[in-house]
Amino acid sequence: MKIAVDAAGGDHYPQNPVSGAVLAVQESDNINIVLIGPESDTRKELDKHDYPEGRIILHEAPEVIGMEESPAQAVRNKTQSSIVVGLGMHQKGAVDGFVSAGNTGALMAASAFILGRLDGVIRPTIATLFPTVKGFGLMVDAGANLEVKPEMLFQFGVMGNIYARDIIGIETPRVGLLNVGEEKEKGSETLKKAHVLLEALPNFIGNLEGRDILSGQADVFICDGITGNILLKFGESIPDALKMLLMGVIKKRQLDKEQVAMVVSLLEEAFSPFDYQKVGGVPFLGVNGISMVGHGGSSPVAIKNMIFNAVRMAETDINKKIIASVA
Amino acid sequence: MKIAVDAAGGDHYPQNPVSGAVLAVQESDNINIVLIGPESDTRKELDKHDYPEGRIILHEAPEVIGMEESPAQAVRNKTQSSIVVGLGMHQKGAVDGFVSAGNTGALMAASAFILGRLDGVIRPTIATLFPTVKGFGLMVDAGANLEVKPEMLFQFGVMGNIYARDIIGIETPRVGLLNVGEEKEKGSETLKKAHVLLEALPNFIGNLEGRDILSGQADVFICDGITGNILLKFGESIPDALKMLLMGVIKKRQLDKEQVAMVVSLLEEAFSPFDYQKVGGVPFLGVNGISMVGHGGSSPVAIKNMIFNAVRMAETDINKKIIASVA
Numbered sequence: 001m002k003i004a005v006d007a008a009g010g011d012h013y014p015q016n017p018v019s020g021a022v023l024a025v026q027e028s029d030n031i032n033i034v035l036i037g038p039e040s041d042t043r044k045e046l047d048k049h050d051y052p053e054g055r056i057i058l059h060e061a062p063e064v065i066g067m068e069e070s071p072a073q074a075v076r077n078k079t080q081s082s083i084v085v086g087l088g089m090h091q092k093g094a095v096d097g098f099v100s101a102g103n104t105g106a107l108m109a110a111s112a113f114i115l116g117r118l119d120g121v122i123r124p125t126i127a128t129l130f131p132t133v134k135g136f137g138l139m140v141d142a143g144a145n146l147e148v149k150p151e152m153l154f155q156f157g158v159m160g161n162i163y164a165r166d167i168i169g170i171e172t173p174r175v176g177l178l179n180v181g182e183e184k185e186k187g188s189e190t191l192k193k194a195h196v197l198l199e200a201l202p203n204f205i206g207n208l209e210g211r212d213i214l215s216g217q218a219d220v221f222i223c224d225g226i227t228g229n230i231l232l233k234f235g236e237s238i239p240d241a242l243k244m245l246l247m248g249v250i251k252k253r254q255l256d257k258e259q260v261a262m263v264v265s266l267l268e269e270a271f272s273p274f275d276y277q278k279v280g281g282v283p284f285l286g287v288n289g290i291s292m293v294g295h296g297g298s299s300p301v302a303i304k305n306m307i308f309n310a311v312r313m314a315e316t317d318i319n320k321k322i323i324a325s326v327a
Numbered sequence: 328m329k330i331a332v333d334a335a336g337g338d339h340y341p342q343n344p345v346s347g348a349v350l351a352v353q354e355s356d357n358i359n360i361v362l363i364g365p366e367s368d369t370r371k372e373l374d375k376h377d378y379p380e381g382r383i384i385l386h387e388a389p390e391v392i393g394m395e396e397s398p399a400q401a402v403r404n405k406t407q408s409s410i411v412v413g414l415g416m417h418q419k420g421a422v423d424g425f426v427s428a429g430n431t432g433a434l435m436a437a438s439a440f441i442l443g444r445l446d447g448v449i450r451p452t453i454a455t456l457f458p459t460v461k462g463f464g465l466m467v468d469a470g471a472n473l474e475v476k477p478e479m480l481f482q483f484g485v486m487g488n489i490y491a492r493d494i495i496g497i498e499t500p501r502v503g504l505l506n507v508g509e510e511k512e513k514g515s516e517t518l519k520k521a522h523v524l525l526e527a528l529p530n531f532i533g534n535l536e537g538r539d540i541l542s543g544q545a546d547v548f549i550c551d552g553i554t555g556n557i558l559l560k561f562g563e564s565i566p567d568a569l570k571m572l573l574m575g576v577i578k579k580r581q582l583d584k585e586q587v588a589m590v591v592s593l594l595e596e597a598f599s600p601f602d603y604q605k606v607g608g609v610p611f612l613g614v615n616g617i618s619m620v621g622h623g624g625s626s627p628v629a630i631k632n633m634i635f636n637a638v639r640m641a642e643t644d645i646n647k648k649i650i651a652s653v654a
């Protein structure tokens with residue numbers, strides 16, 4: 001398996017992509033890496049590491065797409081960027097997948113544009129992992145599709161189901177539709193029709209409400225990209241907000257230093273599931289290829305996990321299964 | 328001011344509505360109450376209290392709409408219910424407002440049907456209070472309107488702005504539109520058009536993202552009823568989910584009894600803003616009258632606060648201002 005890694009993406013490049021690539025080849029004999037990015041900087045970083053000779057190679061891509069750049073424009077104009085070059089190599093079959101901690105919007109646009117859609121897929125989607133008291137749930141769509149049709153929501157469920165089963169490893173994922181009530185007849189016309197379509201999925205468990213997310217009542221939560229994006233960013237803001245509320249109470253009560261240290265360390269550990277940097281990235285589903293994106297702050301371990309996920313997607317032939325399921 | 332109180336609504340009736348009514352007349356000389364519900368049960372409860380003679384009267388409404396009943400059906404069939412009778416009295420001008428801790432859907436349907444819309448309002452909406460690190464934000468719509476048009480979102484902003492200013496008492500409320508990005512050109516077609524319309528509001532602060540809610544970046548958050556409803560229920564689920572996560576860590580670390588008690592009491596206080604029962608209910612906006620609804624578990628104090636809010640809405644003539652602003 002040969003995976004292309006964006007060496008010019010994320011908040012800490014080339015350090016973290018390079019370290020992640022080294023971790024991946026050290027941990028698995030089965031993986032070779034192509035680091036895509038400005039070659040001399042990437043080389044300098046790579047030379048700091050020991051790694052199995054020949055299993056990491058470099059590929060020049062002099063342009064860098066910034067984290068805040070307008071996605072569509074960046075992809076159109078920066079044809080020599082790591083994202084455009086890497087996905088182009090994948091499209092030509094030179095590598096088995098592409099992973100990046102770079103600009104999510106640019107990756108999304110480039111993945112759809114360069115790799116194209118899978119047969120039968122109306123719109124590619126981006127999934128995201130969401131912390132729950134039981135571990136993680138997969139939320140599809142996380143912001144790629146702001147206007148959805150019932151058939152699209154159905155396909156998000158189909159694709160999320162396959163990813164949760166084959167890549168996350170949940171034997172029979174519980175797939176649910178986010179809605180304003182549990183009953184089948186609740187929601188907008190779009191949600192009602194999507195519900196009916198989703199009943200064709202044997203492991204569809206029906207409508208879910210907002211309270212069912214953190215409590216982990218499903219493994220796959222289907223929603224439109226607006227709801228998913230707002231919930232995702234809302235979820236990310238919980239630890240800071242609650243730390244602030246707790247710190248206010250701690251101050252008022254004048255706890256001693258030892259007590260404060262104990263409470264702070266408890267909080268850190270309890271909130272660790274919300275630390276997205278530990279997560280190994282999330283996939284674009286429905287594109288004709290394998291494209292994963294991680295948090296801008298992805299650690300080397302997160303990048304390694306993303307590489308392994310990409311390998312698993314290639315090995316399990318996830319796209320063939322998606323084509324068969326949406327047909 | 329004469330306010331009708333639903334004596335047969337909520338999880339603890341007639342006790343809490345009756346106690347709330349008693350608290351209200353004890354605290355303010357300016358308020359008279361009509362308790363609407365099955366008269367003998369309500370009388371029995373009222374007789375347990377001391378209150379200024381003649382300032383609380385009863386009005387018979389023998390039917391009770393359950394918390395889980397289908398709203399439209401209940402309103403249609405139970406014409407002798409406290410909700411239908413109370414709103415009917417308000418519509419005829421016999422009372423200045425109606426408050427209830429009962430079935431929200433039924434109240435919404437009955438308010439719109441019996442009171443009708445204000446001139447120029449496309450659709451009445453339900454607002455809700457949402458805890459932030461700075462206090463509370465007002466979220467409009469909280470679940471009444473699942474399909475929205477740009478003009479409706481604009482009106483939610485207008486109505487939320489007036490309520491936040493005149494009833495909550497924020498001099499210049501910051502009004503924002505929940506969206507997937509800060510930039511004006513972000514979002515669905517509906518959100519983009521709503522943004523343009525909202526620019527007519529001097530205190531419109533633009534698009535807000537999911538991360539801006541808990542951090543209190545606005546006083547009024549505009550969204551459709553699906554997003555609002557999912558966020559509301561998601562928010563309500565945070566304390567329990569985080570307690571569960573924290574308790575897991577506490578168990579693992581084998582803290583002693585005293586430490587556990589300290590942490591639990593810290594949490595209780597920090598999470599108290601999420602305790603909706605302390606909140607004094609939320610209004611239906613855009614109906615031709617004054618109708619407030621509280622959490623099913625509303626305490627007597629919450630019911631008293633709702634009564635005071637209804638009085639303030641009547642005194643400030645909020646509906647006249649809404650009509651003027653949407654014109």
